[in-house]
Amino acid sequence: NRCHFEAEAMAASSDEAVVNDAVLKHIARGRKRKAREEPPSAERAPVMAPRPSMGRSRLREYLCESWAWGFLPAYWCQEISACVEDDDGPACHPAIVAMAGFGGRGAYPANVHRDITRFCLRDLKPVDLYYVRAPGWDAKRTPTPGIVEAEIPVLLPHDVLPWMAENFPVQFDAVVLGGEGAAARFWEGAREYDDHLRHHPAAQDPELFHACVPWTSHGDGVPCTTHPRMSLKVISTRSLLPSGSTLDTQFLFCAIPDSIISKETGSKTLRPIWETFAWSLTALSDGVHPARDQLGAEWPPGSPRALLAGTPIVAWKGATLRFPLVKTRGDLEWHSNDMSLSHWAANEPCFRCAANVSTMPWTDFRAHAAWRPMCFNNETWNPPTDHVFYSIPGVHMRTVAIDPAHTLDKGVTSLFVGSLLHDLIFDKVLEPNGTIPQQCEALWGRVQGLYEELQTQTRLSRFSLDMICDPSKPHTAWPCLNTKMAMTRSLVPVAARLAQQYSTGSRWDLHRFEAARHLERAYALMLEGGFFFTDEEHASFKASVGAFLLHYSWLSNDAGKKGLVKYNLTMKFHYLSHMADDSEFMNPRLGTTYQDEDFVGRLAKVGKASVKANKPTQVCATVAQKYALGLAARFSGNRGLA
Numbered sequence: 001n002r003c004h005f006e007a008e009a010m011a012a013s014s015d016e017a018v019v020n021d022a023v024l025k026h027i028a029r030g031r032k033r034k035a036r037e038e039p040p041s042a043e044r045a046p047v048m049a050p051r052p053s054m055g056r057s058r059l060r061e062y063l064c065e066s067w068a069w070g071f072l073p074a075y076w077c078q079e080i081s082a083c084v085e086d087d088d089g090p091a092c093h094p095a096i097v098a099m100a101g102f103g104g105r106g107a108y109p110a111n112v113h114r115d116i117t118r119f120c121l122r123d124l125k126p127v128d129l130y131y132v133r134a135p136g137w138d139a140k141r142t143p144t145p146g147i148v149e150a151e152i153p154v155l156l157p158h159d160v161l162p163w164m165a166e167n168f169p170v171q172f173d174a175v176v177l178g179g180e181g182a183a184a185r186f187w188e189g190a191r192e193y194d195d196h197l198r199h200h201p202a203a204q205d206p207e208l209f210h211a212c213v214p215w216t217s218h219g220d221g222v223p224c225t226t227h228p229r230m231s232l233k234v235i236s237t238r239s240l241l242p243s244g245s246t247l248d249t250q251f252l253f254c255a256i257p258d259s260i261i262s263k264e265t266g267s268k269t270l271r272p273i274w275e276t277f278a279w280s281l282t283a284l285s286d287g288v289h290p291a292r293d294q295l296g297a298e299w300p301p302g303s304p305r306a307l308l309a310g311t312p313i314v315a316w317k318g319a320t321l322r323f324p325l326v327k328t329r330g331d332l333e334w335h336s337n338d339m340s341l342s343h344w345a346a347n348e349p350c351f352r353c354a355a356n357v358s359t360m361p362w363t364d365f366r367a368h369a370a371w372r373p374m375c376f377n378n379e380t381w382n383p384p385t386d387h388v389f390y391s392i393p394g395v396h397m398r399t400v401a402i403d404p405a406h407t408l409d410k411g412v413t414s415l416f417v418g419s420l421l422h423d424l425i426f427d428k429v430l431e432p433n434g435t436i437p438q439q440c441e442a443l444w445g446r447v448q449g450l451y452e453e454l455q456t457q458t459r460l461s462r463f464s465l466d467m468i469c470d471p472s473k474p475h476t477a478w479p480c481l482n483t484k485m486a487m488t489r490s491l492v493p494v495a496a497r498l499a500q501q502y503s504t505g506s507r508w509d510l511h512r513f514e515a516a517r518h519l520e521r522a523y524a525l526m527l528e529g530g531f532f533f534t535d536e537e538h539a540s541f542k543a544s545v546g547a548f549l550l551h552y553s554w555l556s557n558d559a560g561k562k563g564l565v566k567y568n569l570t571m572k573f574h575y576l577s578h579m580a581d582d583s584e585f586m587n588p589r590l591g592t593t594y595q596d597e598d599f600v601g602r603l604a605k606v607g608k609a610s611v612k613a614n615k616p617t618q619v620c621a622t623v624a625q626k627y628a629l630g631l632a633a634r635f636s637g638n639r640g641l642a
Contacts, residue, residue, distance in 0.1 A: 057095040059084065061637035064120050068630030069247070070605035074113040078102040095123075117625070124636060126628035127163040129153040129621075132294075134272040136260035140615050150269075150617045153624040154254040154276055157215075157237050158283040158290075158313050161323070165314045168635040175248045177213060177316075178241025184210040186241065189532040194585045195378045200394040202285045202324035211319040214240040215284060216327040216401075217277075218250075218596035219334050221258065224607035230616070231258045232607045232623070233338075234600050235277060240326065240590060246599035247634060253277055255603055255623045259616040270338075271388070278388045285393045287322035288312055324394050329593050331406040332571070340385040341400065344571035351384065352376060352397065352578045362574040365549035375581070401591025402579040404526065409485035411572035415478065416519065416552060417488065417495045418468040419566045420512060422479035425465065429502045440465050450494045458490040478568035485594070489523065496520045508558065515551035518544040522580075529587045538584050545580035549573060603627070 063080065066072040072080075081099035085092045092100075098119065103112035120126070136150035165172045177183065187209040190197040197203065203212045216238055223231045235253040242249050254273060261269045272294075279294035291309040292298055299306035312320040328339075336343040341351040348356045355362035355371035362371065378396035389395065421443065424430060430442035444463040451459050460483060465471045468479045481488055496516040503509040522544040529537055556567040579588045603623070610622035 056636075057093040058637060060093070060095040060099065061633050063099065064116070064124065065630050065633035065637065067116060068120070068606070068626045068633060069602065070607075070609035070626070073609070074116050075103070075106070075109045077116060078106055078112045082106060117629075120629045120633065124629060124632040125167075126625075126632040127155060127160050129624055129628065130156045130159065130276070132272050132276050134270075135268050136617050137269075138615065138617055139259060148617065150260065151621075152254065152256065152273065153621050154273070155252055155624060155628060156276075156280045157251060157253065157323070158280050160251050161284070161321075162314050164635070165316065171248065171635050175242050175244060176239050178239060181210065182241045183213050186214055186531055187212060189530070191532070191585060196394075196396055196398045196585060197326060199378075200324050200326065202287075202322045202394060208319070208322075211316070211321050213321060213323045214326045215281070215323040216240050216329060217253075217281070217325060218329045218593060218599075219338055220330055220593070220596065220600050221334070222600045222604045222607075224604050225611050228611075230607070230611060230619070232256065232603060232619075233258060233261070234603050235273075236596065236599060237281075238595070239323075243595075246595050247602065247630070250595065250599040251631075252603065252624065252627045253280075255607060255620055255627075257607075257616040257619045260620075274388045278392050281325050281392050284313065284323035285325065287314075287320045325392055326394070326399065327401045327591060328389070328395075328399055329401045329403055329591055329596055331403060331593070332575075335400060339389065339400065340383075340387045342384065349571050350574060350578075351400070352575075355574065362571065363553070363569055365546070365553055365573070365577060367546070375578075398582060398585070402575050402582065402588065404579070404588050404592045405485050405594050405597065407572045407575050407579060408523075409488045411570060412576055413488050413492060413519065414481045415568050415570070416515065417491055418479040418481040419555075419568075420495050420499060420516065421468050421481070422474070422566060423512070424498060424502055426474065429504075436465065446498065447491075447494055450497050454493055454497075456490050456494070458486045460487050460491070475565055478565055480568075492516070492520050492523055508555070511551045511554045511558075515548050515555065518548040518551065522548065526583075526587060526589050529589070531587055531590060532585070533583055533587055541583045542580040545576060549577060606630075 059081075063072065063077040067074055067077050078099060081096045081102075082105065084096050085100040088096075099116070102115035102119070103109055106112070131151045131153050134150055134152050135147050136152070137145070138148040138150075139145045141148060161172075161176065164176070173179065187197065187203055187206075192198060203209065217235065218238070219233070219235045221231050221233050223229070232255045234255045236250050237253060238250045254277075256269070256273065276294045279290065283290045289305070289308040289311050293305075299309060313323075314321040330339070332344050335341045335351070342349050347358070348354065350362060350371075353371050353376060354360060354374035360370040360374065364370065376397055378398060381397035383390040424443055425436060425439045428434065428439055430446065431438045434442065440463065447460070447463060450456075465474070467482050470477060481491070496513070496519075499509070499513040499516040503513050522541055525533070525537055525541045525544070533541060552567060552573070553569070556569045559566040579591075582588065606623050606626050607619065610619050610626060614622055
């Protein structure tokens with residue numbers, strides 16, 4: 001008991017005290033012993049859920065949200081509530097008293113998760129989950145692993161949006177519609193001859209542009225745990241119009257553990273998921289609730305969905321809103337493996353043109369390259385497979401975005417800046433008589449000086465040789481800057497200044513500087529431009545990208561002739577050329593996955609908190625339910641105003 005009271009005193013001693021998990025667990029153990037020895041009196045009986053008249057509790061909403069997003073474990077929420085109840089006594093909010101009573105006031109921690117789930121479901125009223133039957137692999141099936149019929153929960157976009165519009169209209173206007181007139185401005189900015197946006201079946205009437213919200217989807221895989229190893233395949237959607245926290249603007253469709261997608265099940269598991277996704281997005285594009293389910297069967301007579309059939313999904317200020325899909329985003333791995341597009345290592349690696357590795361080499365970036373006349377457009381392009389995603393109205397070749405985050409920041413720019421820094425270090429132009437560590441130190445000092453000169457906001461916190469190559473074998477692998485994408489992007493103006501300052505006038509140095517200068521110009525146009533480029537901006541962007549690719553190709557070819565392992569050419573350089581072509585119709589920035597990647601990272605925390613004691617087939621249900629509860633708690637607390 002003495003240790004218990006000392007721990008409680010330490011937890012409450014001051015705001016500066018560091019209370020770790022072990023201390024809180026120690027407090028919890030003391031409370032459990034006390035609860036077993038002294039059963040709660042009638043005045044302190046556990047309350048499973050608050051009464052409707054209890055009113056709001058900001059702390060309750062925050063704890064529920066933090067638990068749902070995986071920031072706090074369930075027993076911490078119960079223990080914090082118990083501490084607040086002890087401090088406030090009779091003045092404590094009834095909702096906090098209810099949470100303090102979870103798990104028999106902490107005596108049975110295994111029940112706390114169950115109680116907080118029931119509490120949130122009853123009090124927050126989240127959007128309902130929709131269950132899809134699909135075969136999945138169950139490694140824990142007894143007596144032997146095998147295929148089971150799994151019920152995979154998804155959050156239908158055409159369920160999430162009306163739920164949000166009805167219950168949280170202020171947040172809906174901010175994080176879906178992007179404010180008054182944003183949708184109309186988007187469609188009016190598209191070029192008249194754009195065969196993607198202006199020919200979209202959902203946006204044919206200019207009088208209804210204000211009720212047509214451009215929609216986008218994203219897919220990616222993300223690791224959640226290492227022991228046992230588990231990754232989630234995450235599919236989500238969002239509006240193209242707003243900005244803000246991805247907890248507000250991004251909406252989960254499903255999160256599926258990779259362990260249930262085996263060689264035996266594979267597409268058999270994913271096919272029903274994609275069918276449901278395409279069915280829901282088709283309903284969003286039409287603007288009305290579907291009359292049949294994803295398999296084409298009619299709803300049971302008198303069922304809630306039968307009663308909704310044919311009615312507007314969202315009726316907003318007298319207009320029926322539509323949400324046409326105009327972009328789908330992801331990295332090359334997602335596009336190749338999950339969207340069935342060309343693989344970057346294939347003989348014909350590009351889904352945008354007929355380039356190959358022999359007769360029409362994709363590495364040729366000249367204006368008269370053989371592959372340029374063989375580029376597809378929306379009319380001549382045919383989906384490579386019968387993937388159901390391509391059956392969604394308005395989905396064409398240019399719906400698949402070429403992502404600047406992975407194509408540029410994590411690809412082209414990382415290779416170029418990594419090779420440029422490698423040049424400066426090993427050519428010893430910074431400290432002519434210095435060692436390699438001294439070269440790195442001098443380079444870092446120069447980078448910091450340029451950061452200040454350029455007033456760069458996003459900066460590297462350190463620099464070392466292992467960020468661009470293996471220090472023990474610096475000349476055997478392609479140099480590549482290994483850091484966060486935003487930091488790589490912010491280093492481009494610095495690299496351009498370094499290439500100019502340390503140029504000796506040689507052909508190599510001149511090509512290197514010109515490449516850096518044109519890459520910096522392309523970035524500036526993309527980041528500063530609006531949804532759509534003007535004619536001048538498009539011409540300048542395309543010219544800058546074309547010049548960069550030509551100068552980089554020269555560096556790559558010359559390095560190969562000299563036997564240098566520098567300036568690697570990958571398929572991402574070819575896709576950069578297509579990105580420049582697409583800029584005629586839309587700013588490439590709208591295809592970036594920065595926000596999507598942030599959302600996937602947040603879902604990884606939810607997945608990590610959902611693995612314990614769950615089969616892989618149950619993890620997706622726990623993640624979906626926690627996400628729905630977290631979203632409801634966030635908007636209930638008015639924290640969803642972007």
